[in-house]
Amino acid sequence: MTLERTFAIIKPDAVEKNNTGKIVAHIEKAGFRVVSIKKLHMTRAVAEGFYAEHRARGFFGELVDFMSRSPCFILCLEAEGAIAKWRDTMGATNPEKAAEGTIRKIFGGSVGENATHGSDSPESAARELAYFFAGMELI
Secondary structure, three states: OOEEEEEEEEOHHHHHOOOHHHHHHHHHHOOOEEEEEEEEOOOHHHHHHHOHHHOOOOOHHHHHHHHOOOOEEEEEEEEEOHHHHHHHHHOOOOOOOOOOOOHHHHHOOOOOOOOEEEOOOHHHHHHHHHHHOOHHHOO
16 A cells, blocks of 8 residues: 545534544544644635535535635544545545544544545545645645
8 A cells, every 4th residue: 555645624614623633633533643733714716615525415505605614624644545544534525434443433523524525536636635725835
């Protein structure tokens, strides 16, 4: 397995519930190195741009509203096989169906407010990291 980087978001619902530190601890315990982390409050325009691939889907407006309602944390994570490992660490999109001990099972409230986001492929990881981080921020 190769060392790789992936993109993650600790979403507004988790930040609002003061679970950021607990989620970062879970991330580090799972064996990830946090390469970079920053807090931001997405504007509607930033959220629309980030989720542009979902624009035609019925949930797009609700997703943009949610992601721009309050601050979130964005992260660059590094580990062996980081993309798949992060998806496993987060758990299923629906917290009710997520495996015990996963972040979404522990901290997620619903399909729409499920505490975290993660890249699903090397291509999306590269695009998502570049959307939010300048190269010099990823040391």
